[in-house]
Amino acid sequence: MSKKSTAPAGCPCGGPSLATCCGPYIAGAAIAPTAEALMRSRYTAYGQRNEPYLLATWHASTRPTEAIMSDEEKVQWLGLEVKSALRLRQRKADAPDLTQDTVEFVARFKINGRAQRLHEVSNFVREPAEGGLRWFYVDGSFPE
Numbered sequence: 001m002s003k004k005s006t007a008p009a010g011c012p013c014g015g016p017s018l019a020t021c022c023g024p025y026i027a028g029a030a031i032a033p034t035a036e037a038l039m040r041s042r043y044t045a046y047g048q049r050n051e052p053y054l055l056a057t058w059h060a061s062t063r064p065t066e067a068i069m070s071d072e073e074k075v076q077w078l079g080l081e082v083k084s085a086l087r088l089r090q091r092k093a094d095a096p097d098l099t100q101d102t103v104e105f106v107a108r109f110k111i112n113g114r115a116q117r118l119h120e121v122s123n124f125v126r127e128p129a130e131g132g133l134r135w136f137y138v139d140g141s142f143p144e
């Protein structure tokens with residue numbers, strides 16, 4: 001491959017590479033196995049302005065009906081730090097029958113050059129959907 005790219009080598013969410021991290025979920029080649037994996041892929045999708053993926057992973061009960069992203073707002077995503085997934089806090093082994101989870105994270109970004117910090121506790125549910133059980137983003141609360 002001789003294609004030059006200025007993109008960083010790692011996945012935007014902080015993973016080792018897009019192809020082994022969020023890429024397969026966003027491409028529809030794999031189903032995010034945990035709420036945290038889905039949350040990371042949604043962060044990456046925001047950076048790619050991939051609105052169809054964001055809507056597809058948004059629970060039907062809370063999914064926005066209007067455009068998520070505005071063309072006027074120039075958003076630059078700078079980094080993601082996952083604080084904890086509830087499942088990990090509770091020290092449970094991997095639970096295939098888990099139907100809800102929360103993920104606390106801090107995302108840093110710039111809007112029109114101004115630095116912002118989003119600290120959110122996101123709620124996810126897991127439901128039968130196309131291709132099997134899938135995690136969906138429901139809503140979030142803001143601890144600060």
Ligand SMILES: [Zn+2]
Pocket residue numbers: 011012013014015018021022023040041044
């Ligand atoms: Zn990733």
